[in-house]
Amino acid sequence: QLKEKVLEVVLIDSPAVNAFAAPGGVVGVNLGLLLTAEDVHEYSSVMAHELAHLSQRHFARGIEEQREAMLPTMASMIAAIAIGMAAGGDAGLAAMSASQAAAQSSQLRYSRSRETEADRIGMNTLVNAGLDPDGMARMFDRMGRAYRYSSRPPEFLLTHPLTERRVADAKTTALKYPPRQYSDSPDYTLARMRAVVHYSDSPEVAVKHFRKEVADDPDSAAAQ
DSSP: OOSOOOOEEEEEOOSSOOEEEETTTEEEEETTHHHHOOSHHHHHHHHHHHHHHHHTTHHHHHHHHHHHHHHHHHHHHHHHHHHHHHHOHHHHHHHHHHHHHHHHHHHHHHHHHHHHHHHHHHHHHHHHTTOOTHHHHHHHHHHHHHTTTOSSOOHHHHHSOOOHHHHHHHHHHHHTSOOOOOOOOHHHHHHHHHHHHHTOSSHHHHHHHHHHHHHHOTTOTTTO
């Protein structure tokens, strides 16, 4: 549960997919997230994940873990230097490489643990808010397909690695909740359409896009 009752939400004018949480109750989100998340449930799954990072103090805990790991890492490096002096350069370099690899592996393990925790708590937040828990798995699938062949994935996927296990866990957890019908939010749909217009190359391109939307779905009030 969040101790800070006042949250500062910062909307960033960027078409890239990204969202982040920072100390002091700050949640930053790129406008481009609206372009990828097709309904309010998918969008909210990302926001719930970031709120979980805040409630669990992941940023502060990460700094504490780095401080705790610093002493044994330095001890390993000093030992590697001593080995190099005693046994020769190659042995020292090998020992230093092993020490650095161990430190990086530890940091990666902590990072994955925090992401798993944020997913689990974020899923509970979605359910408690009356939103579709399957929205998280759908969002993962959507991002995975969109950037599967990209040479450089968006910043969000660099800081929140999308592993097969993470996607599978989201799908499995969503199945634990009773199935029900969820409706999309008209306000969210309109906001998403405004983002599409905002990043269109020209008004003519936007008009063409929405004419196709209306042709595909005549009942779409937002497209109309």
